Amino acid sequence: MTLAKIIYGSLTGNTEEIADIICEALENLNIEVEIDECTQVDAAEFSNADICVIAAYTYDEGTIPDEMLDLYEDLQELDLSGKVFGVCGSGDTFYEHYATAVDKFEEAFLVAGATKGAEKIKVDLAAEKEDIQQLGSFASQLVAAQQSA
């Protein structure tokens, strides 16, 4: 059975909710999903998954949150060739560097040799109806990409 691994970082819950939405959408597509908060797991756990997802919020001046830095650095040391990845996260359009942690994690997955299975998704604060639809289609694209790999 196809295994998807979702690792998220969330301070006030918006990104956790995004991760939960993707988890549910993948499960509805009969994918087995493991979902973990970033301080509870190592990046190496992606090595056992077929579909790898990171959901990250963005902190000061467009930076990756401190508690996600190990994940960010370790990810780039892995060989994730043959695996499909997707990145999403919450930010706030009020800030100049909007949700840039999402861009940085996408680059890190590419360094690890993974294949992009869906366009990254940036959610302005909490996910609303339109975002939830987009996240559902993000999940479907990841599954389709994995099945055609």
Ligand SMILES: Cc1cc2nc3c(=O)[nH]c(=O)nc-3n(C[C@H](O)[C@H](O)[C@H](O)COP(=O)(O)O)c2cc1C
């Ligand atoms: C001190 C601080 C700095 C932030 N800096 C940024 C930023 O540079 N870019 C951005 O897009 N969002 C920024 N945000 C907004 C958060 O990314 C946003 O509130 C997000 O929804 C938090 O996700 P969470 O609920 O999963 O913790 C910042 C928030 C705080 C409190």
